[in-house]
Amino acid sequence: MVFLKLLLAHLITDFGFQTEYFVERKKTSNWWLLIHTVVFVGLSLLLFAPTIGKSHILVGIIALGAAHYLIDWIKTKYSSDRMTAFLLDQSAHIFLIGSVAVIVDKRVSFPAIFSKALQLLDSPR
Secondary structure (H helix, E strand, O other), X not given: OHHHXXXXXXXXXXXXXXXXXXXXXXXXXXXXXXXXXXXXXXXXXXXXXXXXXXXXXXXXHHHHHHHHHHHHHHHHHHOOOHHHHHHHXXXXXXXXXXXXXXXXXXXXXXXHHHHHHHHHHHOOO
């Protein structure tokens, strides 16, 4: 559940709240990047609000927020190929989300996360 909540916060932040205008502003101003990061952290905190004091998820969310900022900053400053940058950016985010889920929820493992992801991708629509 930790992985799914963090992934949901990431997907909503990167694809739901982020317009093309927003993406362009992030390239020229770190303030827009900071706002993007605060949205991710805030949404993650909302999703974990009932259990925030019962685990180490708060530390994980803050670490993911810092990593989200850094990954997006690197992408906006050093990428020239948009598709490659997008794929590397999303892979890094998902890997780190999985890492936090494994650390916070001892019942979760990387093989279990990838197995569940494959089941979701393979399920009939």
